[in-house]
Amino acid sequence: MRPLIRNEWFVRVAAPLLVGALVLAVWQLACQTYEVPAYLFPTPTDIAAKLASDLPGLLGALWSTLKVTFMAFAIAVIAGTALAFLFTQSRIIEFSLLPYAVILQVTPIAAVAPLIIILVKDTTAALTICAAVIAIFPIISNTTIGLKSVDPSLANYFRMNKAGRLQTLVRLRIPSALPFFLAGLRISSGLALIGAVVAEFVAGTGGRSAGLAYEILQSSFQLDIPRMFAALFLITATGVILFLAMAGLSNLLLGHWHESALKVEQ
Amino acid sequence: MRPLIRNEWFVRVAAPLLVGALVLAVWQLACQTYEVPAYLFPTPTDIAAKLASDLPGLLGALWSTLKVTFMAFAIAVIAGTALAFLFTQSRIIEFSLLPYAVILQVTPIAAVAPLIIILVKDTTAALTICAAVIAIFPIISNTTIGLKSVDPSLANYFRMNKAGRLQTLVRLRIPSALPFFLAGLRISSGLALIGAVVAEFVAGTGGRSAGLAYEILQSSFQLDIPRMFAALFLITATGVILFLAMAGLSNLLLGHWHESALKVEQ
Amino acid sequence: MGPASQRAALVQAAAAKPPPGPEPHLQPPVVEVLSAEKSFANGTRALAPIDLTVRAGEFLTLIGPSGCGKSTLLKLIANLYEPTDGRINWWRGDFRKVGQDGRRLAFVFQDPTLMPWARVATNVRLPLDLERVPKPQATPRVAAALEQVGLGHAARSFPRQLSGGMRMRVSIARALVTEPNLLLMDEPFGALDEFTRNKLDDDLVALSWERKLTTIFVTHSIYEAVFLSTRIVVMAANPGRVFREVVIDEPMPRGDDFRTSSRFADLCRELSAALTDASIASQGKGAKTPCAR
């Protein structure tokens, strides 16, 4: 085993896949042994069969959800970092506004969805806004903390050199904030996805542009539980891919300097 | 204005309250000027009146929600940090398990609520589990990153001194992880609250143990919009208080050493 | 032009210059520290009221026991701390004068203070970027500064890939690249070997002379202090204060002939004695146990 643990390919690709395969195998076996009915908890093969047979429809729904996810994530990232920049401009702004930003996070989207739908006529836009609201807070919070996590000596250097606000932001605060910002991205990407699903639950649309939430709700009402799990699988797989993408981005941006991503010289 | 901006009490207490008061005043005025009906968008005074008249009922509901929130938050913190510890034990564990942790975050709670209801007989326990699942990921993700953000030279020092795993964890990794962990807490505390509400939306019951989600749903269904806003107000106020508590905790634990919380010597 | 010949050229250029105009003490003041004192939030009294005038062209060295407030004084002068009381003038005005034409300040901190995410060349180019010097102009200046500290080959490395002394040299290059008029250096050569250090000392003498640089320098090396300075301020601790001044009235620029002269040895002995006195004077007063013995 020793050499395997040292093997990059094994650690990064094979081991995670093995774990996944193992879990699926145990699940399959358990369901079969205890003869769990498919309407209660389907086996991986049930789900795979459904996935294969209903793929076009499910992929269409996935695509609808992904569109909302990506737009919401983009909005959350842009608006979230903008707000974080604003909050770190002065302590008085931070103390006066940051606590209220929490309201974005803790307001049940179900309660305000009608208001958003009333204000925004376009359904996709309304869904995107709901999902963005759900995804934005980790970006705001982590980026604000990150923008304040500046090496005081470097900050002194910039101040002494009369660096402008923008220069300090771009050359000092943003790089210093990256570890926290990227940690925020990891959380936020998942929230954008689940936000898109929840928004659809709440503001619900069926029809041609229906997303995975609709698939899940309908499958659940109609007790087509394998299909519901197939839809859930697509969501979670998307979530895992988003997470890996964010982790990869972290590695790319921090790998050469930040402890959290650095491979320690041995 | 100058001296006020420098005054700690003004910056920390008065300014945020002023901003809040200002927003409420504008809201009140706008609603009155445009004669927005209360069933569409109530004025702050409408909401305050409702809050005053229905306080006992609303506070009871708040208390139910808070119980779930606190239990879920505690579970998320304990389980989340435990998982993060596990993930940082070795790269192979991290790569094999961390991506799957995302599944906790991106699975729509509405879809799995029936299964949780079947498995967990006690409703409060079921709600707590749902809320904990919603709140746990930021803790896992941020703490994992934090536990890896160790000064390599200090890590070397510990290694050279043959420090045990536990010693390194307690004396080095945990303090180093604190800034990230506490950033995770800020996000997670809000998610535990909204998770409690969402769980109740999804799997909730009425009766004596009904929480704020039930109040919101019923008020919304019965078009008692001021009451719905009163319930929303209680949720957001709780969220803000939780956030401030977490920010205070950060200050307490990091104030004497970490850049993000340090008051720079002038 | 290789680094060695470049250095020779600098020294020659310096030697060819006419002697400076009026007497040093008639030059206009660059920094005036007027009863400035500094206490920290935790109650530490780092500096008792200090009065100090540094005139154009002076090379002033601060020397004194560890913890006596040298870095604190330098940071006050760089406007990084606000004095608890008293004030500081730059070019007879407030800090807004700094940065205006011909009033450029550069500071080499005691720690390298590099951006860990940026390569060496980017770190050195930073002050030029902040001044919006166009890249085509900045690049050769950065290369020259790196050559000067012997790090031409390390331009594309990241700070963490460098040795301690190399990091410090990057920091020095970052200060030299701006061609400052007022140069503050906090133990810049402490982590360097004598060979490199002597070479940089020589460069600094040439540079100061050629560019009419005003320098405030912190060192623990008595030899370095005597070799470089026109004036040495010996500080004592508990609280930090000026203990004695030693004027080194040797002509500039100086070279190995001065280093090997008996005058040099005498001055070193004098300074060493002053430093010992200052160290003893620093004991017992103020702090419960001596800050340095």
Place this chain on the structure above:
Amino acid sequence: MGPASQRAALVQAAAAKPPPGPEPHLQPPVVEVLSAEKSFANGTRALAPIDLTVRAGEFLTLIGPSGCGKSTLLKLIANLYEPTDGRINWWRGDFRKVGQDGRRLAFVFQDPTLMPWARVATNVRLPLDLERVPKPQATPRVAAALEQVGLGHAARSFPRQLSGGMRMRVSIARALVTEPNLLLMDEPFGALDEFTRNKLDDDLVALSWERKLTTIFVTHSIYEAVFLSTRIVVMAANPGRVFREVVIDEPMPRGDDFRTSSRFADLCRELSAALTDASIASQGKGAKTPCAR
């Protein structure tokens, strides 16, 4: 017992000891570096194969131009890096021997490497905590170590509230508190004033003698190297290698009489010349431009 009298006691105790047993070169080896070489992931060849045996009671100093691999060699010896090729023995065994009774290793890094969240006393106590020394026993040892570096009054400060030299002294105290048998020190006194430095040099001589310490020391100070060492290894860069060895066969313990002897001056000159040769030999080879001149 005040620090001064404590120090005197140390020196006396040391002087009272009988002379060490067999000849130094007959002592058992503590560290054997066997053709160990080191290249970094980015391709930098920091050390060409090195052979070096350090015997019990030796005081070995590494000296050489900035970037020649002194810190890298020390980290190899502390098992913080794995050699790219070759191997290292500790007490004739592998690294598991370190930490066993009478085989304690302490390392003063080139940077202070303190825990920013912990007070000075906690930082110094860390190695004792890691060894599970009970607090009642640890506390007086911590206090004594802090006194020794002149920081008794700073025990409750946080690292960021200290000056650069004070931070380094905390790091030294953290190494001394463990009463090591093998002490690795990477430019420990570079940021200290001469007065404090001389005092610590004296303490170190007394300590080495009294406790039969084996020390591997890095410094840029020729005087310090000659004063402290039984043997000096002059290193050169590009790639890092042993350039020359200078044995200082003066009796131990040494004091001010040695510092002022003509033998001392001769040895310093010899070492200085070796260093200049090493610096020149470091140029041009391997790297595109010289690493240090």
Place this chain on the structure above:
Amino acid sequence: ADKLVFLTSWFAQAEHGGFYQALATGAYEKVGLDVTIKMGGPQVNGMQLLVAGEADAIMGYDIQTLKAVENKLPVVTVAASFQYDLQGLMTHPDIGSLEDLKGRKILIATASRNTFWPWLRAKYGFEDQQAAPYTFNLQPFLVDPKAAVQAYPSSEPFEARQQGKDVKFLLLADAGYPPYGTTIVTTRGMLDQKPDVMRRFVKATMEGWKSYLANPAPANELIKRDNSKMTDERMAFAVDWLRTHKAVNGGDAAAGGIGTMTEARWKQTYDFLVSAGLLNKETDWKRAFTTDFVRDLQVTLD
């Protein structure tokens, strides 16, 4: 043509057949209406969207409409598609009648806690502890042989039978639950400004119901387009149920025509709500409906 947006209460299904039929057969077009049907869903609050002007009319529930009137919302019911609420309970086959459910677990959705649940509680002495959360997913019912669940005749029983379960459906209306089903609710403003548009809409819709029960195929095509998960089989099951149980044309509709409402029935609903403590006694319940639009309609099945 006059534009009109109608918001349903759920994903498209056979219970919305009359509206889709009127759209599919051009009945709306014929009377000069350009109707858009929007689907509701489990968390869509139609009443809020109605008063905000997002819809001109919605598919309503009497109890919600009365609560809205209590809260001074300017809304009014103009017609009832079904002569009774289709709400019922689905049980395992060992249950004979609603009385037998005393002490048993009943899965109740949050929205139902202030509608028929208090009625059941009052009438059969059920306790709040019996109520468990229902999320429109039958898994908890299927694994618990003692549980019952709220149900729509054409939904839950159909799903359960698809899984091979033998179940019973008990219609609340059979036990006297008073509200109408699938009503049309609009705003006072609409009635004041465009009574004629509403009149045409109601009439065309009732024609739609008549046509739908005769031949559901045109509407079913539209329903499947809006709700792709809907199947012909499912809709056939529902239409059959509607036909045999005379939901559209039974009761007062037999004589008064499809869509008929009476003040007496509204009073029953009002009385129940007041007695259950769900509605303020002072509520002007007569403002919750008007019979003006259905009184003389006389759309009857041949």
